[in-house]
Amino acid sequence: MPIRTNRGRTAVYRRLWGWPLRSPRHLIGTLVIVAVLFTALGILMPKVIGKPGDTMVSGPGSSATMTSRPGVAAPVTGTSTLPPRLSSPPPPSSVPPDQDGIRVAKEWVTAWANHPDGTTTEQWLKGLESRTDVEYMAELSSVDPANIAATKVVGEPRVVTSAQDSMTVDVQTDKPKVEVSVVKTNAGWRVTKFTQVD
Known part of the structure; x- marks a missing residue:
């Protein structure tokens, strides 16, 4: 049966918000659920939304192409050449021999x-x-x-x-x-x- 009065709704809301405070077990369970939800959102949101700008695919010594998603301002496609990675450490500095x-x-x-x-x-x-x-x-x-x-x-x-x-x-x-x-x-x-x- 639907709740038709404000008093009825208030009582239901009070029961929902009061549930975590009924016992330490309820409080810990609520905190664990909230932590799991925030962690899941933190992991999924960047994948779903993406970074403003778009995707960049690149490799060492290759050109990187940036493309913007529909609805994002400045839909400019540009290429830039990335500098090559150092394949070996630089030689040690030399000093005049003693x-x-x-x-x-x-x-x-x-x-x-x-x-x-x-x-x-x-x-x-x-x-x-x-x-x-x-x-x-x-x-x-x-x-x-x-x-x-x-x-x-x-x-x-x-x-x-x-x-x-x-x-x-x-x-x-x-x-x-x-x-x-x-x-x-x-x-x-x-x-x-x-x-x-x-």
């Missing part, structure tokens, strides 16, 4: 290649010690100097990369070229790694 670092690299390779017949590992390491990082000395202790083909340095060192406190230097020997990494420490420039380059 001559002391270059000198240490050359002296280290000279000592590394100096291993006359009968030289023990201890004698060979002694020649490298003053120019080698302490931690790297432990790795070098496993090297047998008899297995090193080079016997002397035959060219001037060439700086490959140079930063504020580190650099990589190539030193040519009578056999392989040796690439040495040197780092500036509190004790001065020290070698932290070497690689033989064929």
Whole structure:
């Protein structure tokens, strides 16, 4: 039976608005329902309404086309070329190489290649010690100097990369070229790694 009086309507409205306050369970249930509704609206509204302007389809290095929806002002179609994405990080900034670092690299390779017949590992390491990082000395202790083909340095060192406190230097020997990494420490420039380059 329909409600025909204002008093009847007021009573119905009072029951509806009062329902959440009847018990803590009703209040929590109401808050959960409201939260779900707001979340659903927040997710669905942008999809339904869209952004003012329209849709933009693009890819790296391609042109982007903008089209406006009917009923939206300024129905202009334009294309713009997007800049390409960086495929690799920019190279590290280079600084003028420190001559002391270059000198240490050359002296280290000279000592590394100096291993006359009968030289023990201890004698060979002694020649490298003053120019080698302490931690790297432990790795070098496993090297047998008899297995090193080079016997002397035959060219001037060439700086490959140079930063504020580190650099990589190539030193040519009578056999392989040796690439040495040197780092500036509190004790001065020290070698932290070497690689033989064929």
